[in-house]
Amino acid sequence: xxxxxxxxxxxxxxxxxxxxxxxxxxxxxxxxxxxxxxxxxxxxxxxxxxxxxxxxxxxxxxxxxxxxxxxxxxxxxxxxxxxxxxxxxxxxxxxxxxxxxxxxxxxxxxxxxxxxxxxxxxxxxxxxxxxxxxxxxxxxxxxxxxxxxxxxxxxxxxxxxxxxxxxxxxxxxxxxxxxxxxxxxxxxxxxxxxxxxxxxxxxxxxxxxxxxxxxxxxxxxxxxxxxxxxxxxxxxxxxxxxxxxxxxxxxxxxxxxxxxxxxxxxxxxxxxxxxxxxxxxxxxxxxxxx
Amino acid sequence: xxxxxxxxxxxxxxxxxxxxxxxxxxxxxxxxxxxxxxxxxxxxxxxxxxxxxxxxxxxxxxxxxxxxxxxxxxxxxxxxxxxxxxxxxxxxxxxxxxxxxxxxxxxxxxxxxxxxxxxxxxxxxxxxxxxxxxxxxxxxxxxxxxxxxxxxxxxxxxxxxxxxxxxxxxxxxxxxxxxxxxxxxxxxxxxxxxxxxxxxxxxxxxxxxxxxxxxxxxxxxxxxxxxxxxxxxxxxxxxxxxxxxxxxxxxxxxxxxxxxxxxxxxxxxxxxxxxxxxxxxxxxxxxxxx
Numbered sequence: 291x292x293x294x295x296x297x298x299x300x301x302x303x304x305x306x307x308x309x310x311x312x313x314x315x316x317x318x319x320x321x322x323x324x325x326x327x328x329x330x331x332x333x334x335x336x337x338x339x340x341x342x343x344x345x346x347x348x349x350x351x352x353x354x355x356x357x358x359x360x361x362x363x364x365x366x367x368x369x370x371x372x373x374x375x376x377x378x379x380x381x382x383x384x385x386x387x388x389x390x391x392x393x394x395x396x397x398x399x400x401x402x403x404x405x406x407x408x409x410x411x412x413x414x415x416x417x418x419x420x421x422x423x424x425x426x427x428x429x430x431x432x433x434x435x436x437x438x439x440x441x442x443x444x445x446x447x448x449x450x451x452x453x454x455x456x457x458x459x460x461x462x463x464x465x466x467x468x469x470x471x472x473x474x475x476x477x478x479x480x481x482x483x484x485x486x487x488x489x490x491x492x493x494x495x496x497x498x499x500x501x502x503x504x505x506x507x508x509x510x511x512x513x514x515x516x517x518x519x520x521x522x523x524x525x526x527x528x529x530x531x532x533x534x535x536x537x538x539x540x541x542x543x544x545x546x547x548x549x550x551x552x553x554x555x556x557x558x559x560x561x562x563x564x565x566x567x568x569x570x571x572x573x574x575x576x577x578x579x580x
Numbered sequence: 581x582x583x584x585x586x587x588x589x590x591x592x593x594x595x596x597x598x599x600x601x602x603x604x605x606x607x608x609x610x611x612x613x614x615x616x617x618x619x620x621x622x623x624x625x626x627x628x629x630x631x632x633x634x635x636x637x638x639x640x641x642x643x644x645x646x647x648x649x650x651x652x653x654x655x656x657x658x659x660x661x662x663x664x665x666x667x668x669x670x671x672x673x674x675x676x677x678x679x680x681x682x683x684x685x686x687x688x689x690x691x692x693x694x695x696x697x698x699x700x701x702x703x704x705x706x707x708x709x710x711x712x713x714x715x716x717x718x719x720x721x722x723x724x725x726x727x728x729x730x731x732x733x734x735x736x737x738x739x740x741x742x743x744x745x746x747x748x749x750x751x752x753x754x755x756x757x758x759x760x761x762x763x764x765x766x767x768x769x770x771x772x773x774x775x776x777x778x779x780x781x782x783x784x785x786x787x788x789x790x791x792x793x794x795x796x797x798x799x800x801x802x803x804x805x806x807x808x809x810x811x812x813x814x815x816x817x818x819x820x821x822x823x824x825x826x827x828x829x830x831x832x833x834x835x836x837x838x839x840x841x842x843x844x845x846x847x848x849x850x851x852x853x854x855x856x857x858x859x860x861x862x863x864x865x866x867x868x869x870x
Contacts, residue, residue, distance in 0.1 A: 404721065421715030428714065429755055431694065455780040463766055465719055472774075476753055479778040481785065484762075488769040490745040495771065 299523070299545035300449075304441070307448045308557035312357055315565045319358040322572055330571035331360040332390040332416065332563075333382045337375065337398040338368030347394050350560060357564050362388060372402045376409040383411035389571035390416030392563065404465075413574065416566040419466050428473040434566050439471040441558030442503060442524055443478070449547055451522050454479040457498055461485045461512070461535065462505035467526060471503050492516075504535035514540030523548040526555045589813070589835035590739075594731070597738045598847035602647050605855045609648040612862055620861035621650040622680040622706065622853075623672045627665065627688040628658035637684050640850060647854050652678060662692045666699040673701035679861035680706035682853065694755075703864065706856040709756050718763040724856045729761040731848030732793060732814050733768075739837055741812050744769040747788055751775045751802070751825065752795035757816060761793050782806075794825035804830030813838040816845045 319330050332354055336347050351361040364378060375397065382388050391414045397403050412422035418436035426433025435443070446453065458480040462468030468484065476482045485495055486506070496502060496516040504512050505526040512535060517523065523545040527535025534551035542548055549555055609620050622644055624637050641651040654668060665687065672678050681704045687693050702712035708726035716723025725733070736743065748770040752758030758774065766772045775785055776796070786792060786806040794802050795816040802825060807813065813835040817825025824841035832838055839845055 404719065421712065421719065421721070424718065425711030425715050428718075428759060429694065429711065431711070455778045457780075457785075469718060469763075469766075473759075476759075476774055476776075479776070481773065481775050481779040483771065483773040484766055485771050486766075486769070488745045489771040490747075495747075 296543040299542045299548040302445055302449050302522075302524070302547050302549045302554055304445055304549060304554045304557040307445065308441075308561035311444070311558075311561040311565055312353070315359075315561070315568050316357040318572065319568045322568065322575065323358070326575045328571070328575055329358065329360045330389050330568045331362055331387060332392060332567045333362045333364055333385075333388045334392045334394065335364045335366065335375075335378060335382070336394045337366045337370045337401060339365075340396070343394050343396070347392075350392065350563065353560050353564060354567070357568075359564060359567055368398055369400060370398060371400055372405050375401055375406045379406060379409035383409065383414055386574075388414065389574050390414050390563075390567035392417045393419070395419075414570055416563060416570050417466075418470065418566070424465065424470055424473075427470045427477070430477050434570070435474065435562065436466045436470045437562040437566070438467050438505075438526055438555060438559045439474050440562040440566075441555055442471055442526060443474050444562065445524070445549070445555065445558050446501070446522070449522075451501065451547065453501065455481070456500040457481045457483065458501040458503065459483045459485060459495055459499035460503045460505060461489075461492070461496075462503075462507070462526075464505070467505045468503075471505060471526070475501070475503075506535055508535055509533045510537040511535050512541065513537040514542070514544040517541060517544045519544055520546035522546060524555060525549050525551050527551075586833040589832045589838040592735055592739050592812075592814070592837050592839045592844060594735055594839060594844045594847040597735065598731075598851035601734070601848075601851040601855055602643070605649075605851070605858050606647040608862065609858045612858065612865065613648065616865045618861070618865055619648065619650045620679050620858045621652055621677060622682060622857045623652045623654060623675075623678045624682045624684065625654045625656065625665075625668060625672070626684045627656045627660050627691060629655075630686070633684050633686070637682075640682065640853065643850050643854060644857070647858075649854060649857055658688055659690060660688060661690050662695050665691055665696045669696060669699035673699065673704055676864075678704065679864050680704050680853075680857035682707045683709065685709075704860055706853060706860050707756075708760065708856070714755065714760055714763075717760045717767070720767050724860070725764065725852065726756045726760045727849045727852045727856070728757050728795075728816055728845060729764050730852040730856075731845055732761055732816060733764050734852065735814070735839070735845065735848050736791070736812070739812075741791065741837065743791070745771070746790040747771045747773065748791040748793065749773045749775060749785055749789035750793045750795060751779075751782070751786075752793075752797070752816075754795070757795045758793075761795060761816070765791070765793075796825055798825055799823045800827040801825050802831065803827040804832070804834040807831060807834045809834055810836035812836060814845060815839050815841050817841075 509529040525534035525536040799819040815824035815826040
């Protein structure tokens with residue numbers, strides 16, 4: 291009977307904690323406006339008209355508006371060059387009415403994305419994409435987190451997942467997801483393994499994971515039979531059609547905690563973006579007046 | 581009989597490749613001097629008079645001299661504050677006659693070492709200690725490597741150790757040794773696990789390592805029986821009395837390749853420092869004249 295009716299993993303819902311975080315962010319934005327007369331402002335820069343990117347940016351701007359954050363949208367033609375994009379990001383970095391900057395990626399075929407990211411002032415890097423932010427996450431220095439890794443850490447804390455001494459396996463090594471997620475877990479005293487497309491015998495490593503972060507963008511790569519029983523499974527994979535990197539149905543029969551897709555990591559990512567925007571504005575507008 | 585006379589691991593000698601690298605560095609320094617009239621210069625900054633640090637700095641300066649690199653020594657009192665040290669490093673960063681800067685660490689009890697490191701201009705960070713250099717190593721961007729991790733990678737290449745898909749286990753997570761070593765291995769397509777003092781059941785993880793980097797500073801922590809047979813063992817541990825993090829005699833009976841201590845990683849570290857100093861000077865003095 292146990293095999294037919296296995297105990298299912300508890301769901302790590304991201305929507306409720308994201309809402310709570312956003313409520314706190316909205317309160318902080320309102321407070322800042324009251325104290326300084328200034329509404330926090332996020333600049334959203336979009337190169338080209340990729341439909342998914344257009345949708346993402348619109349969603350982020352809507353969330354900003356609901357949280358009392360102004361957004362300034364800067365649409366650029368698909369043919370924008372690196373130099374042109376760097377100029378735009380430099381101007382926004384220098385503009386005192388802009389507190390946070392989001393460059394939606396991918397930034398187009400003509401753009402050196404790293405050079406573009408680096409044109410964002412660290413103090414306004416609320417999406418956590420600069421090398422400055424990465425080093426800050428790696429070394430525990432002041433700075434912003436990449437939004438998805440930051441959201442993952444908040445979700446783990448929300449569900450009181452202990453990390454010290456746990457074996458965390460991160461699948462994926464991108465500059466704004468896998469790499470910083472691993473560094474944040476390492477800073478919390480997890481033993482951290484980075485896996486990726488060249489990893490040999492991925493299942494044998496996944497089987498050792500107390501905490502698994504799937505962040506590679508391969509639909510349903512991880513199946514329940516790969517998991518250590520009781521593992522905490524965070525599915526941060528983005529694939530078309532709301533499919534994660536984890537085969538949810540089978541994983542749920544073996545994991546202890548698992549994020550749904552959608553409704554897990556995604557809402558936390560946006561909530562962190564908003565929170566960091568208001569934090570950036572608060573720092574830029576100076577300390578609270580007495 | 582096999583137990584009494586096991587096949588011993590091949591030694592990964594660092595002295596001969598370090599000598600070859602330093603010979604090439606000396607040739608590049610001489611060439612630069614001939615072309616520009618300028619001798620590459622490394623500034624060595626030492627806070628206090630810790631005997632081990634005094635010895636290290638003297639050794640590095642001697643090696644510079646032999647390679648045709650000028651060194652400018654800046655001794656500072658033990659009571660030097662962070663602000664004072666930052667000022668000194670800022671001046672050296674701005675001084676066109678200095679091409680590389682080495683801040684010997686530990687930098688003294690009164691100093692915020694991270695703040696001091698960050699005062700070094702990235703273009704002169706030939707010891708690879710700034711967050712800029714760390715991010716460059718992590719993302720495969722132009723920049724200098726931390727010297728010991730850079731030396732380890734050169735040693736692995738020297739002995740033609742394939743890294744793609746291999747499981748590399750790094751014990752230690754310091755900002756200038758463990759963390760960057762793992763990032764460099766990840767960039768070469770190894771599967772990378774970071775272990776540290778809070779890791780549970782270290783032996784079971786070490787047993788999975790095709791390549792083991794011991795960089796934690798605990799004398800003879802790793803013993804032969806922990807190793808996967810045939811593993812490549814890099815002992816980058818610094819402990820008093822020329823003792824590494826690996827119990828050499830037992831490890832040699834099980835590893836495939838192993839660095840001796842001394843004569844393994846140590847010489848490579850200094851060779852990388854010299855090479856990066858001449859590289860920095862070459863970049864700062866502009867491209868080769870036609």
